[in-house]
Amino acid sequence: MEVIGGPSSFLYGAGAVGGTINYVTRLARLDRDEAAVQASWGSFRDGTLAMGANLRIGGDEARQAVRVDASARDGGSWIDGQECEASTLAASWLVQLAPTLRHTLAVEVQQEDSHRPYWGTPVRQPATGRLSVLPETVGRNYNVADGYYGQDVRWARSLLEWTPGEHDTVRNTVYHYDALRDYRNVESYRLTAGNDGVIRSGTLLQRHDQQVYGNRLEWSHDGTLFGLPTQWATGLDVSYNRQTRFPLSLSATVDTVPLDAVTPGRFLDVPGTAIVYTPDRTNRLHTQALYVENLTELTPSLSLLTGVRRDRIVLDVVNHRAVTPTNPARFEREYTPTTGRAALTWSITPQASVYAQYSTAADPPAGILSTANFATLRDFDLTTGRQGEIGTKLQTRDGRSFATLAAYRIVRRNLAITDPANPGQTLPVGQQSSRGIEAAFGWHPLEALSVEGNLAWVDATLDDFYENVGGVPVSRAGNRPTNTPSRVGNLWLDYTFTPRWSAGIDLRGVSSRYANAANTLSTAGYATWGAHVGFRWNDRTELTVRGRNLGDRTHVVYALGSTMAYLGDPRSWEVVLRKTF
Structure with a gap:
């Protein structure tokens, strides 16, 4: 599993702002x-x-x-x-x-x-x-x-x-x-x-x-x-x-x-x-996408990355149920979004660089088009987004420490969220935006000790959204979207006692989140910690004992409206034996 932060590479056919997860399967090799x-x-x-x-x-x-x-x-x-x-x-x-x-x-x-x-x-x-x-x-x-x-x-x-x-x-x-x-x-x-x-x-x-x-x-x-x-x-x-x-x-x-x-x-x-x-219905989705990406070194220390993607998406939906004005026998939609990005990177020294980038995106309004229904597509066009980001990457000459820092702003228009009163339906959101800062670092104060961590802060806002309350539309503009923490942090410490023995601890903290668009209900923030001990029998055999949520903290991972919450795992342990040949 490869997590690609920031705008996804056009090479993977995913132009969405914010990032993506790339699933990579091992393949045969000749080396x-x-x-x-x-x-x-x-x-x-x-x-x-x-x-x-x-x-x-x-x-x-x-x-x-x-x-x-x-x-x-x-x-x-x-x-x-x-x-x-x-x-x-x-x-x-x-x-x-x-x-x-x-x-x-x-x-x-x-x-x-x-x-x-x-x-x-x-x-x-x-x-x-x-x-x-x-x-x-x-x-x-x-x-x-x-x-x-x-x-x-x-x-x-x-x-x-x-x-x-x-x-x-x-x-x-x-x-x-x-x-x-x-x-x-x-x-x-x-x-x-x-x-x-x-x-x-x-x-x-x-x-x-x-x-x-x-x-x-x-x-x-x-x-x-x-x-x-x-x-x-x-x-x-x-x-x-x-x-x-x-x-x-x-x-x-x-x-x-x-x-x-x-x-x-x-x-x-x-x-x-x-x-x-x-x-119920059959969704047939025909997609053609042409994408081009270029990286040019303007100077030995300055490079420019540009990319453009053109999609043609034709959705044909056949209704297998009773035909009604809100559920026709068949309907078709065509989308032709053009998206792109540009990024400039300046390598100040071999160990320090700064960058700035801007990108646009077009995505399905709710879920994916292969499951969308007429009610969704009648009220929505594709969701459009834009993201601006600046950041820096630093590393010491000896490679024992590194740090990254990025600040961004994302704006998404014409999107949809799940209706908390009816999970099978969606609600239109005119615009939602967020701005944030993300930092990560790694430090090896000793040859046997490593410290790594990251911290993210985000200010997310519903800019244009009306919620139906008792048949009356109520503006939720300025409120925070549900299940969106303002702060998330992680810390890992690992220490190698001997060539065979090692141990470490990990800490995770998540701030409170709102459970409804009115921001009147919230879930508590939580902090969990874990630890592990590893024993390397030889270069090819390793045994690890790992404990998670060792404080046995009952915590809410995310809220499901005003009636339910999904709870995280309690204290647990795991023994892992790995051997290579």
Whole structure:
């Protein structure tokens, strides 16, 4: 998992402001053979076994290589009745067809079954000021006994790479993604007025059947532009995304169960439910994207990065339900956004640099277009955004310390948020903005001691937003968006006692967050800490014992309106054994 801060690189086809997470799968390679196995066991019977190996066919002169990675998890939970089983198998085959041409075939299969998943804990009523939960409800699961979430995913890729010269590389990737996801749960809980029972609602049976077909062609070139060293990267991405949803949603109250309920009923006990998958709509999304990025060294210490991306997105939605004025038999929308960015970097010294950048973006207004409905698209165009950022990066000559500091401002227009009174619907937001400062540092005061940390401060604001309160629109302009902390900080300390033994502690702090757009309800901030001890048997074998939330702090990770909160894990431990070959 690669976290890309700031505006995402256009090379990954993600032009959104703020950042992105890039999922990278290991692939076969020709430079070495390797193998590794990792086993872990922790609190609540949570165990994982993973192994992987890369094997060259033909030794050091090999022209082929095969890699296989597999993992399996069987885990319980601190939440009553919640269990998860998951497995992943990834395989790739690399063939060097010619000195300048190679091909990789990669396939990945994922299977996950989560039994009686946890959706949140009801908060004390009446909900006023700071939200809190009853001690009797912590760790309780008010989902039905046969609640379920599962997914079955297949992902295949054909990667062809051609290097016609030392300055050029051409890559072509043909890909196919196939996923089937199922939900069967009662997901909404509210305490009674006397806080002596749990009122359950939000019954949902849903299936997502999704297929994606695509081809991405990329070209990178190192050369000169007006005599200046420059790098070019351009690409064309064409894809077809088809998804059919099969929802059965019942918003009515199911029942009221006691606080200590262990297995409160089954899904089919709810009136109106049935294990029948009736299609609602099919979203067909055709996308063509052309993107170009250039990095030019204006001087030995000054470089300019520019990028532009042009998309053509055609969404065709077929309604499988009854036709109404708000749900037509078929509708189509076309979007043609053009986005870009520019960044200037000045290397003051080899150890110090400053930069400034500006970027724009266009994204779906709520969720993703492959699941959007007519009501959403009728009221919204694409969400547009812009981001300005300045920052600096510093490092000592000996490499023992580093620091980064960045200040930014982001403005997003025409976006949507979830309606807290109706989680299946969205509310339009005219504009939302944020400004913030992020800092990170690393310090090695001793050869055996390392200290690293980061701190983020953000001031986020709803600039243009009206909330329906009792049928009357009320402006929430100037308020902070829900579940947005103003401060987040992390600190890690690691000390190596001997070549074999090491230990460390980690600290995390999150400030309070508002639970509603009116900013009248909030969740408490929290601080947690953990520790680990590592033993290296030799260069290839390592054992680590890790503890999390050692203060056993009950804390809210995020609020779900005025009735529920999602709680973080309590004190837990884990033993991890890793061996390489």
